[in-house]
Amino acid sequence: MEANKDASLHYLELAEKAIHDNDYERAIRYLNKSIDLFPTHKAKDLLERMKNSTSKSTNNDKTHESTSSSNNDHSTTNGNASHARHRTTSASNNEYSAEEVEAVRKIKTCKDLYEILGVSKTASEADLKKAYRKLALQFHPDKCKAPGATDAFKAIGKAFSILNDPKKKEQYDQYGHAMEPQYNRRSSGGRQQYYYADEDDDFSAEEIFNLFFGNSGPATRTSRRRQHTNTYHFTTHSTQNSTNTLVQLLPYFFLFLISIIGTLLVSEPQFQLHRTGKYNNLRTTRTSNIEYYVKPDFHPPKTDSELDSLESSVIDEYISDMRHQCYREQQYKESMVWRAKMMSDNNLYRQAQKQTTPSCTKLNNFLNSYA
Known part of the structure; x- marks a missing residue:
């Protein structure tokens, strides 16, 4: 699909930028995404060269780390602390920029859905898709690591899912901020902020992104979060003693008995609309x-x-x-x-x-x- 090709070239461009910034790990990740969406010779060749370069640099890093470790033993305590702070700051700068933080803040403090996508109320379907495509690629959690980027990405997806649906758009235009529980409000300094939950609609923000760009990748963050929640819930209850477990199961046991008794007492129907083993x-x-x-x-x-x-x-x-x-x-x-x-x-x-x-x-x- 053409959408896959555009997204693939976009990730290839991001990979080249990451290589220029000496962020090889991110570059390899973007190259893999580009190949998965729409394989090109340039992406494959660049990925092969990156893997070979990374393999060589790993051996050099081991030698360098050994030498650095020996030299650091002679450093002062204050010097070590200063160096650690510098490394932390550098790592943070590699993850996200001040511009990304500001962009996330603007999304999270938007007053309505139109402001989130940056379109007017008279925007056409093509304008909505164009705005969503740009913002979704910009704020996708795999690309933007700034704090709150995931919430901003969800807000963008939900805003698009509502405004792109004529019925939901009409309802939103009519009722506006009274559309509970489609979004949750939080107050911050006297101004309303809107955070969308994945359970609020038929599609999560990640699923909308995958449908829009034709990407059927791994399980979404929402699914992984729900799996983690279910695992934690099961582990917590498994630590309870057997007496409490039995007490909790007793109501379900009685309901089960009542359902069986009810089934035995209810007579079978006289007829069926479709042929079965008994009704033939x-x-x-x-x-x-x-x-x-x-x-x-x-x-x-x-x-x-x-x-x-x-x-x-x-x-x-x-x-x-x-x-x-x-x-x-x-x-x-x-x-x-x-x-x-x-x-x-x-x-x-x-x-x-x-x-x-x-x-x-x-x-x-x-x-x-x-x-």
Whole structure:
């Protein structure tokens, strides 16, 4: 995809800049990303040269570290402390710049979604995507290491997901800051700051980034954080004694017993809309000709009123089943349209528009004729 190629060339440019700054570790990471997105001969050749250069420099560093360690034994305590502070400052400067810190601060103190993306309320879909592409690449956690960059990246993703969706944009324009709980407010010096949570929408900020740039990389930071939380939760409870564990499980045990008893007391249904091992005898309603299945030992109702009651239940079940299938088809079509817009894939968008919902059509026809 063209989006992959653009992102690949962007990471290649970042790698060359990192090489110029003598940050070889970051350069190798950017080169790997560039090759994963869209392999080019230049990126592959540069990565091979970097690996060979890194291998040689590692041996030289070991010799240098040995010599430095011997010389440092003769340094004064104050001199060692000053040198350590210098190294810390240098490392910090290599991670992020003052400009990046200021850019993160501006994002985190924005008053609304339009200000986050730097667009007007009349911005077109193309303008929104252009603004998102620029900011997402700038503030992605793999590139920007400034404090709060992850929060800024999430805010950018959520702002785009809302403003790029016509329904959500209309709701935001109408209700503005009252749109709880889509964002959480925090006060800082009398000014509202907005932080978006990954649970607030169908897609996390990292998933939006991957959809937009066509990157299906490793698990997102959110997934890793949730896995870590679940592991910690399990470890904490595993340290409790057996008595407390039994007391906590007793309510669930009683609920389980009640569900089993309820299952034994409830009789099996008279019919099924689809053939199964037990329900394999086909019958048809007198009106609407709806097919349903009963057991081999089924005894037909003796009176017309009882038969009418049975067939009315069959029709109600049929309508409910068709509504469920119709809902699933509509959700699938809307999901295709959303992904097509996020990925700027015109072919997928046309395919989504042509996607039919036969269950919905069938349901409408039936209801019109049944009425």
